[in-house]
Amino acid sequence: MTRLKRGPNSFLFIVIVFAILVQHADATAMYFTVPKGEETTRSISLVDEDRVLVKFTVVGQTASTLDFYITDPNGDVKVEYSMGTVSYSLVCDEAGEYVLHFSNTDTSEDKEVYLDYEIQHYIFGIPQNLFLTLIIVLVCMGAVATFILMGKPR
Numbered sequence: 001m002t003r004l005k006r007g008p009n010s011f012l013f014i015v016i017v018f019a020i021l022v023q024h025a026d027a028t029a030m031y032f033t034v035p036k037g038e039e040t041t042r043s044i045s046l047v048d049e050d051r052v053l054v055k056f057t058v059v060g061q062t063a064s065t066l067d068f069y070i071t072d073p074n075g076d077v078k079v080e081y082s083m084g085t086v087s088y089s090l091v092c093d094e095a096g097e098y099v100l101h102f103s104n105t106d107t108s109e110d111k112e113v114y115l116d117y118e119i120q121h122y123i124f125g126i127p128q129n130l131f132l133t134l135i136i137v138l139v140c141m142g143a144v145a146t147f148i149l150m151g152k153p154r
Contacts, residue, residue, distance in 0.1 A: 049123075
């Protein structure tokens with residue numbers, strides 16, 4: 001009888017499955033300074049049905065407000081704020097590059113911005129993680145059914 005070494009093959013299979021199924025997290029936290037009299041931009045690439053949560057806080061020496069707006073791939077303004085703390089949720093209806101604009105043209109001091117945004121990908125209206133979990137469950141159920149049907153004597 002020949003005995004197969006299953007350890008290395010099983011480990012390789014598990015590593016390949018995890019490499020395929022594990023997605024990179026699309027969350028970003030950053031800190032930057034918007035100089036007085038200037039505008040700073042940050043870009044986000046989105047696809048249809050993505051949901052984005054943008055949060056930021058502005059810190060200044062005398063006033064902690066900043067003009068903020070988001071433009072879509074066509075250059076249309078999606079939202080405008082003139083505040084120091086913003087939490088905004090956006091559902092992407094058009095794929096492309098969305099630009100976050102932080103404008104400090106009206107003040108005479110530099111402003112510090114603490115930006116945090118999170119992108120959730122959706123597939124067929126279902127969150128990506130849930131969709132992948134459903135696929136894994138269906139594959140496992142198919143494997144169990146195949147194992148049961150192949151094990152029955154005829």
